[in-house]
Amino acid sequence: MAVPLNQVLRVGAYVVKQHLIGRKRYPLVLMLEPLFRCNLACAGCGKIDYPAEILNQRLSVAECLEAVDECGAPVVVIAGGEPLLHKEIHEVVEACVARKKFVIVCTNALLLEKKMDLFKPGPYFTWSVHLDGGKEEHDRSVCQDGVYDRAVVAIHEAKRRGFRTIINATLFDNAEPEKVAAFFDEMTAMDVEISVSPGYAYERAPDQQHFLNRQRTKELFRGIFARQKTGGGKKKWQFNQSSMFLDFLAGNQQFHCTPWGNPTRTYFGWQRPCYLLGEGYAKTFTELMETTDWDKYGTGNYEKCADCMVHSGYEATAVTESVRKPWKALAQAVRGIRTEGPMAPEISLEHQRPAEYMFSRHVEQAMTRIKHEKKTGAAEVAEAAE
Secondary structure, eight states, rough: OOSHHHHHHHHHHHHHHHHTTOOSSOOSSEEEOOOOSHHHHHHHOOOSOOOHHHHHHOOOOOHHHHHHHOOOOOOOEESSSSSGSSHHHHHHHHHHTEEEEEEEEOOOOOTTHHHGGGGOOOOEEEEEEOOSSHHHHHHHHHTTHHHHHHHHHOOOOOHHEEEEEEEEEETTTHHHHHHHHHHHHHHHHHTTTEEEEEEEOOOOSSOSSSSHHHHHHHHHHHHHHTOOOBBBBBOOOOOOSHHHHHHTTTOOOOOOOOGSSSSSEEEEEEEOSOOOOOOOSSSSSHHHHHSSOOOOOOOBBBBEEEEEEOOHHHHHHHHHHHHOOOOHHHHHHHHHHOOOOOOOOOOOOTTTBBBOOOHHHHHHHHHHHHHHHHHHHHHHHHHHOO
16 A cells, blocks of 8 residues: 555554544544635536535634644545635645644645645645546546646646645546556556545535446446556556555445544534535534434435445544454455455345435525624624724
């Protein structure tokens, strides 16, 4: 695996410490969304379908750092929306690095070359560029031509300047193993590490036809991993993920979701239960952890979670399993990712509760708050002018 050794050791020590002190639930990665606005409108995205008044909102630097300190996770992933649209995002990154957090900024790379001078390369900072496959596949995914080429140019420039740079690929039902394998070969030839995940069915995404179910996910990843070829000048793919998680994607591990492993802070607050589902928001991280009914969520428990195998829910499970049972992780690493034979038993959906839909309620509450703040602000200005 290509995860830096210092990050592996720090995160591993953090996990061991949580177990020694008897903490049952703890975060590994803070998903920080300082804004929802984006300069793309991807068909599979459920993060940008908000009124303009909400898309114009930003978390301040102070609010971002309060979330980092309150959560305490060793890794901070800054996403969105497009975080490089936030005018003070470099200040957030600098402050997180000063706290010795491993910071990963997710970007579509359209602004990367323009904004790169605001950031410094170092062992605690990584660019994660969104690429959902080769040129044709990615440009189709983001609904705009030319984005892949611009992203590749930005990746080369980031690496030239000494930035650790990975790509983040989300795969959908129309992904073809042969093409994905060729794309991974291309990224590996560029000396770029890979983070990969199946797409989650955001209920507000414009395209609802191409999300993967669990069986299709396992078949897809078995097909991809079976096509990894080395030798003849080709390098082994380097993933910025645990081997156990990749083995899970190929159907060889039965994991349950760890939704609290990647808690999410957005403009609305601390998102319940995870980065992917917005089913209520807590005002503080402590409130999120202590008042969320975690047993209501995850595959087998909730209809919305039935097909999910996304890294934000299962990478934490894989990491925790690797630390708790190192012999199991070692055996898997020696064996490699099995692409043939029986799969691990699937979790039963027999007793899952039906889906609830709460998006409109959150938007209405936020709009009411924004209108109130504008009205109050206008009244204060008028009073001051008198």
